[in-house]
Amino acid sequence: YIAYARAHCHPRLSESAAKMLKDEYVQIRRIIRTQRHKKTQENKENNNGMQAEAIPITVRQLEAIIRLSEALARLELQPVANEDHVRKAIRLFKVSTFQAATLGYLEGKQGSGNFHEEVLKVERVLQQRIAIGSTKATSSILREMAGSDRESQSKYREDAVRRALHNMVQRGEFVYQNRQKMLKRLK
Numbered sequence: 001y002i003a004y005a006r007a008h009c010h011p012r013l014s015e016s017a018a019k020m021l022k023d024e025y026v027q028i029r030r031i032i033r034t035q036r037h038k039k040t041q042e043n044k045e046n047n048n049g050m051q052a053e054a055i056p057i058t059v060r061q062l063e064a065i066i067r068l069s070e071a072l073a074r075l076e077l078q079p080v081a082n083e084d085h086v087r088k089a090i091r092l093f094k095v096s097t098f099q100a101a102t103l104g105y106l107e108g109k110q111g112s113g114n115f116h117e118e119v120l121k122v123e124r125v126l127q128q129r130i131a132i133g134s135t136k137a138t139s140s141i142l143r144e145m146a147g148s149d150r151e152s153q154s155k156y157r158e159d160a161v162r163r164a165l166h167n168m169v170q171r172g173e174f175v176y177q178n179r180q181k182m183l184k185r186l187k
Contacts, residue, residue, distance in 0.1 A: 011073035013066060017086045021065065024090055028057045065089045115160060122156050122164035135177065135184040141165070
């Protein structure tokens with residue numbers, strides 16, 4: 001099936017799907033521009049100097065959404081990628097980009113020294129606070145570590161906590177349970 005689809009099916013975007021994709025691209029760019037403007041104004045008022053974080057969409061990502069739409073059409077052996085394929089591709093893009101943003105993969109954060117140091121500190125604190133074999137709610141960990149809990153002593157950025165958890169799960173120190181609502185420490 002896959003070999004046949006690769007050899008015989010080469011879908012292209014329909015005009016209506018291309019227009020829909022263009023409109024969505026323009027809308028996302030407009031929303032990002034508005035968010036950045038609002039954050040800039042808030043930062044000026046608060047004088048906190050923090051930069052606005054937004055999920056950017058570039059022409060390269062737009063091309064990736066087009067390729068994804070065409071691949072979805074190819075799965076169905078369709079000669080044309082329609083609006084439904086574009087809708088699915090956009091949804092996949094938004095979900096994956098949002099996930100990457102919350103884990104700190106966007107805007108070069110993962111390479112910054114301060115962010116990396118904070119992630120390492122969070123990992124050490126998690127190793128000290130959570131005993132091997134114990135299970136704890138993910139939301140509870142985030143609340144305690146990110147400082148939204150009034151009793152919390154630790155005040156780490158939420159994206160650093162999420163990255164630390166992600167890293168520790170990848171290394172096999174923790175495992176998610178119950179649809180990522182719970183974390184169990186393995187080692």
